[in-house]
Amino acid sequence: xxxxxxxxxxxxxxxxxxxxxxxxxxxxxxxxxxxxxxxxxxxxxxxxxxxxxxxxxxxxxxxxxxxxxxxxxxxxxxxxxxxxxxxxxxxxxxxxxxxxxxxxxxxxxxxxxxxxxxxxxxxxxxxxxxxxxxxxxxxxxxxxxxxxxxxxxxxxxxxxxxxxxxxxxxxxxxxxxxxxxxxxxxxxxxxxxxxxxxxxxxxxxxxxxxxxxxxxxxxxxxxxxxxxxxxxxxxxxxxxxxxxx
Amino acid sequence: xxxxxxxxxxxxxxxxxxxxxxxxxxxxxxxxxxxxxxxxxxxxxxxxxxxxxxxxxxxxxxxxxxxxxxxxxxxxxxxxxxxxxxxxxxxxxxxxxxxxxxxxxxxxxxxxxxxxxxxxxxxxxxxxxxxxxxxxxxxxxxxxxxxxxxxxxxxxxxxxxxxxxxxxxxxxxxxxxxxxxxxxxxxxxxxxxxxxxxxxxxxxxxxxxxxxxxxxxxxxxxxxxxxxxxxxxxxxxxxxxxxxx
Numbered sequence: 001x002x003x004x005x006x007x008x009x010x011x012x013x014x015x016x017x018x019x020x021x022x023x024x025x026x027x028x029x030x031x032x033x034x035x036x037x038x039x040x041x042x043x044x045x046x047x048x049x050x051x052x053x054x055x056x057x058x059x060x061x062x063x064x065x066x067x068x069x070x071x072x073x074x075x076x077x078x079x080x081x082x083x084x085x086x087x088x089x090x091x092x093x094x095x096x097x098x099x100x101x102x103x104x105x106x107x108x109x110x111x112x113x114x115x116x117x118x119x120x121x122x123x124x125x126x127x128x129x130x131x132x133x134x135x136x137x138x139x140x141x142x143x144x145x146x147x148x149x150x151x152x153x154x155x156x157x158x159x160x161x162x163x164x165x166x167x168x169x170x171x172x173x174x175x176x177x178x179x180x181x182x183x184x185x186x187x188x189x190x191x192x193x194x195x196x197x198x199x200x201x202x203x204x205x206x207x208x209x210x211x212x213x214x215x216x217x218x219x220x221x222x223x224x225x226x227x228x229x230x231x232x233x234x235x236x237x238x239x240x241x242x243x244x245x
Numbered sequence: 246x247x248x249x250x251x252x253x254x255x256x257x258x259x260x261x262x263x264x265x266x267x268x269x270x271x272x273x274x275x276x277x278x279x280x281x282x283x284x285x286x287x288x289x290x291x292x293x294x295x296x297x298x299x300x301x302x303x304x305x306x307x308x309x310x311x312x313x314x315x316x317x318x319x320x321x322x323x324x325x326x327x328x329x330x331x332x333x334x335x336x337x338x339x340x341x342x343x344x345x346x347x348x349x350x351x352x353x354x355x356x357x358x359x360x361x362x363x364x365x366x367x368x369x370x371x372x373x374x375x376x377x378x379x380x381x382x383x384x385x386x387x388x389x390x391x392x393x394x395x396x397x398x399x400x401x402x403x404x405x406x407x408x409x410x411x412x413x414x415x416x417x418x419x420x421x422x423x424x425x426x427x428x429x430x431x432x433x434x435x436x437x438x439x440x441x442x443x444x445x446x447x448x449x450x451x452x453x454x455x456x457x458x459x460x461x462x463x464x465x466x467x468x469x470x471x472x473x474x475x476x477x478x479x480x481x482x483x484x485x486x487x488x489x490x
Contacts, residue, residue, distance in 0.1 A: 239487045
């Protein structure tokens with residue numbers, strides 16, 4: 001059982017404003033919630049799960065989550081869920097503090113206003129696939145706690161350190177080489193693997209802003225053989241990381 | 246001006262059943278419609294455009310389209326459009342006949358039940374970027390004439406030959422080498438460029454079906470350095486084509 005204000009609070013987490021105010025976000029479904037609980041990186045605030053889901057929970061997790069687990073019935077879960085087909089559990093997690101950003105000795109991503117949560121989710125999964133553990137996002141980049149991002153990235157969200165900041169200032173302060181993904185740069189295929197570097201990915205329609213471009217050391221381009229005008233931002237990120245990491 | 250039945254007909258083209266029955270599909274907005282008109286591959290059946298858009302149309306295209314252009318007003322365009330913000334023009338095109346599929350001497354893609362129109366659109370753009378001119382889709386793959394695919398691929402839709410067919414039968418009949426994108430195959434990075442080959446991409450959640458896997462000659466895998474469980478189907482296609490083409 002839960003109150004009307006709980007329903008209102010959880011529904012409000014669909015919106016960035018309320019996620020920011022409450023410093024929390026929502027995750028749904030046994031796979032996503034299970035992975036986030038196991039990753040132990042986000043502090044779990046509340047779990048609303050069906051009897052069967054709670055019964056099947058790992059004893060260690062159940063013990064740790066303890067009093068924060070509320071067993072709900074189907075019709076109650078429906079009230080809390082934002083999915084068209086509610087799936088066993090809705091959980092609220094605390095956002096994590098962003099760790100300090102250090103570019104030395106590793107490959108990092110910088111996102112300049114990636115707007116679509118779907119693209120952001122794809123990029124986080126790609127980073128996690130290629131072992132890139134740090135993403136610095138411009139302040140206008142889609143929110144990593146947007147439910148679409150949470151549902152699509154699962155535990156990758158916990159494994160990659162994602163920071164929202166003034167990326168121009170951040171780039172100005174570091175001597176690590178900055179590679180801008182652009183349509184008119186040097187051929188990516190001529191690049192060897194990198195041990196250290198910052199890969200900058202731009203907005204879906206505008207690309208990288210002039211200001212950020214001016215701060216980069218080198219433009220890199222995925223060789224085009226056919227005629228398509230552009231590649232999706234996520235696809236471009238995947239190809240560049242495959243080539244450089 | 247146009248009749249109520251025109252409105253009904255154009256709205257019906259949001260659904261595959263009616264696209265199949267009428268052998269036509271709809272495209273919207275100056276960029277998409279402009280590119281499709283210029284590509285001259287899809288026969289244009291009707292164009293409903295705002296006065297300004299029609300006035301700015303290239304004289305040669307205007308002459309050719311002739312009587313099929315109807316000038317409409319804002320409130321009329323709204324009735325025809327499926328977009329939340331109707332954008333200057335809605336046009337109906339005839340589907341094209343699929344050309345014959347021949348695998349020899351080139352790189353082709355085979356899609357085994359790609360379900361999401363967004364992913365299909367991304368894959369078509371990637372194919373066009375890398376000069377892959379042929380995609381054979383299983384009969385359960387998303388429809389290439391789905392408005393989401395049309396809007397996101399633009400002229401790539403016209404440049405790539407896309408065929409819907411029994412892909413098992415097609416693969417059985419050819420001796421060209423078949424590469425299956427899988428999670429447990431040989432390292433993609435050990436592969437050189439190919440002059441000829443068929444790259445098979447599987448369903449977003451199930452991967453490539455057993456039946457199709459059994460018909461492939463080699464499994465290839467994108468090397469994983471981090472921990473993400475999988476890559477998006479479009480991203481995987483992009484990386485594989487970058488490496489092989």
